[in-house]
Amino acid sequence: MASEDAAPDLLHIGLDLDTGPVTVTKKTHEGVPLAPENPVARVVVSLGLPQLDQTFDYLVPATMDHSAQPGVRVCVPFSGRELNGFLTERADTSDHHGSFSLIRRVVGTEQVLTPEILTLAQKIALTHAGTVDDVLRLAIPPRHATAERDLPLTRTNDPSPLPPPTSQPWQHYPAGEHLLRHLREGDNPAAAWVASPGLPHDEDWPYAFAHLAAATLTSGRGALIVAPDHRDVASLDTALTAVLGPDQHVCLTASQGPSARYTAWLKVLRGHVRCVVGTRAAAFAPVTNLGLVAWWSDGDHCLAEPHAPYPHVRDILRTRRELNNCALFVGGWTRTTHTQAWIDDGWIHPISEDPAQRRHRAAPITIAGEHEQEDRYGPGAHARIPSLAWRAAKAALAHGPVLVHVPRRGYVPSIRCTSCALPARCPDCHGPLSFPTAEAPPTCRWCATTVPRYQCPDCHGFRLRATVIGSERTAEELGLAFPGVPVRFSVGADIKDSVPPTPALVVATPGAEPTVEGGYAATIILDAWSALGHACLDVGEEALSRWMSAAALTRPRSRGGRIVLAGVPDSTALTPVEAFVRWAPEWFSSRELADRCGLDLPPLMWPAKLTGNYGALADALNTMQTNLHDTNARVFGPALLATGESKDEHTPVSERPAVALVTCDLEHREHVAALLAAMRATRAARQEPQVRVRVGDADLEALA
Structure with a gap:
């Protein structure tokens, strides 16, 4: 852990300066009483700097002892500025052997960062060569104080009872009823579904997803469904209301507006509802006792996050399955090669209608x-x-x-x-x-x-x-x-x-x-x-x-x-x-x-696309050459990008935009991602031209 020690108003306290964790020994500092227990707060500060992707230790004043709980938003001093962050842990020790600062204030008492979402953010940052701060920016919507104040802490009315279990939309699929039974019994199957066209409206794909959610809720667990756009979410919303009844689920989309979106998100956090449907940001929703993660149309580009660290819904929800030991389901009119690779590995089971019956309909x-x-x-x-x-x-x-x-x-x-x-x-x-x-x-x-x-x-x-x-x-x-x-x-x-x-x-x-x-x-x-x-x-x-x-x-x-x-x-x-x-x-x-298979192409290998100036890319790859060689990673490029702008003719080659591709075997992906993240952090610390890393993007056209 580190402390923010560059601010001009640092508060020094008595510490045991031996090596290893140190314990706070004083109960006050310059008349400011500290929290009597666990006065050290570890904070993820919203910096957006890869070289500072870590938690920073601050001290908790006694006046904030009850409000400064793990998961809340806080405001802290950092290098002469006040920045927002998330308090992740309270402790009585710190690995930092220097000066500390006090937390300035707690921004609301809502514990918006749950331990599960923090672990998920750390895992996504690790596998995507990103920062925890960037992932949390995607996972937790901006605070809306009015919505936080107006929504009751607990649900004021009892939810309507769930309807009797039915398998109507799944009667056309040989393994459909088995899937529903496993979900009702609390099991955690993983399935890939190819939907059939030409079925009645109440047996179409949104209703099939709704019945999966109903089966999961029947087992006492929560369900999370992600769709590419707001129109798909609207179709799922209609189906879920028809199958589950009113007030059993919420929708999370960017088009809702700040207040409505934050209210819906708080309903999930506070346990008012256990079923969520939404677009890609909903993949991080803090569903209580998560039992099912599901998404529609795996190959749709809308499921790929356009902001750093650029995670795909597929990767987020698979990680959530691993962390929560929950069921996983992916459906679509087609099947992507990523899903097919999972099937070939035996990790996920295919579900589809008999091809002859499907073609006949x-x-x-x-x-x-x-x-x-x-x-x-x-x-x-x-x-x-x-x-x-x-x-x-x-x-x-x-x-x-x-x-x-x-x-x-x-x-x-x-x-x-x-x-x-x-x-x-x-x-x-x-x-x-x-x-x-x-x-x-x-x-x-x-x-x-x-x-x-x-x-x-x-x-x-x-x-x-x-x-x-x-x-x-x-x-x-x-x-x-x-x-x-x-x-x-x-x-x-x-x-x-x-x-x-x-x-x-x-x-x-x-x-x-x-x-x-x-x-x-x-x-x-x-x-x-x-x-x-x-x-x-x-x-x-x-x-x-x-x-x-x-x-x-x-x-x-x-x-x-x-x-x-x-x-x-x-x-x-x-x-x-x-x-x-x-x-x-x-x-x-x-x-x-x-x-x-024989061409070493995704999804049978792990790709990372690097973009930046040609000189920056060449320098970064040269610096990483030895470490990458140890992982049997392959490097393609850098190659100049043809932007079509006439100014390129007068720009030095080293300053022109370029692209490179780094690939490796799947078993080495976390190691290579860590090397890429370290490269970005080192370059940022030295104030060198930055290199952007996008994991999972195998844009081979740029290198043709």
Whole structure:
């Protein structure tokens, strides 16, 4: 432990200065009485500095003895400033052999940092080369004094009784009823579930999760469910209310606002409710007697925290299972390679419906542009919106809405030279050019500069063509083809949660698809090549997840639902396309993982992405070379990042942004993470250019 000894107003007390822990011997200092028992308080100070990732020892005045309890927020002096922190422990000894300061004040008496969450934060910081302070910033919401004061310490009314146990949503899955029974009996199974499409509303995935929560609550334990976005949380909220009854759970999302979110979080902390559903920050919720951690759509990018130390919900909840010995459950329309690796290791059990029954229920999927369609439709079979898609949409509009799934928003978000196909870039900042509307000149998507007289720097041509068609241009084409049919948007900042079940064309981008009562009469997925065209390790996994998420909103085969996939590259056989048509995500994840086995790729190895200036990265990796070699870690890079900014031409190479990748075997991950954390701390202490570390990010494209 250390003490904050740089402040000008340090208070010296009588200490035994022998080596080892020292004991506070005086009961007062300069007229300030100290707490009669355990006068030393250990505090995690909110510093945000990797070189100071430790607890600091302070003294507790007697006036704060009852309020300064482990878990409360405190304000302490540090280097001439007053900073906030969390009191983690009271003791009568300290490892520090110098001067101490007094705690200035206790910020509320709520013990917001529980021992479990502190241990979880320490573990996440260790495995992600981060700091405990950074993790606690993610785990505990900002204090709202009014909410803290107005919420009763204990629940004032008795919760409604739980409904009789039922397994209705799980009757389609052979192992479903066994899972529920284990949860009711207080066991701790781990399961990975592939959801089936086309089921009735009260048997869809939110209700399946709700019944898992009900089974866990029946055993006297708590349940925690995490979903990617607020729309998924709203679906789970509705299902949980229907299954558990009112006031049995709370929602935790960033969109709630400070007061509502903190009130909901306090209800969990104080034990008013035992079930929580929320977005990624809810993964740290202090659920009492935690019995189940579960999350939906493991591959969704929204489950990856964008702030340091960048933990994924998957890692947080698995760590909570290990610390709490609770059940774990992950579900989705698809299965990620991370989940498949757990299954292959025997650590988690798979649950899914019989594939033949699932395919029989799901809406049939047709690939536009196949050979027999060429004979029937001619060149129209290969159009961006092929003849098959037009005919499917026309037939479906007689019975309900049609979902048109496009990969990009905007009008024409990407353009290129007609002659040489060079992507068109801004002459000022080198950003990508686009057509924001039909009449607008080429416009930079980065700096908004218009380029009325664009000339290709390669072939000097003046003509431009679209690389990708956006949602607005697609809607324009659909409106012309189907006059009188409403065209609705769900893109970007204008995402609709649901649309009415009346005939309409609904244009949506990935992740923004509205739900509709009874499902869409047809789903048209355009520009499949765009989803498959990225140089990304998980490109196939992401494409399949996007397509299946959209297809799952379609009516089942028995009610006339139909799905058309257009824009599929025909040069090679593509496993994501085959898996989609067969509705076989398990086959895809198993094959994808097998392909990675001999290539030393995630999730069969542990990656960490390092970013910073080229010189800083080269120096950091050179310093760590010996220690990394001892762990058999591999280093790729550093490599310069192409930012497209013209100023790079005049910037020294050592100061340009760069990236590197460090990988190691899974058994050495904590050791390598500790080395990376020590490297960051050393560089920060020396005030050298910083290197950012993001564990789990295997962005191989940057090093290509």
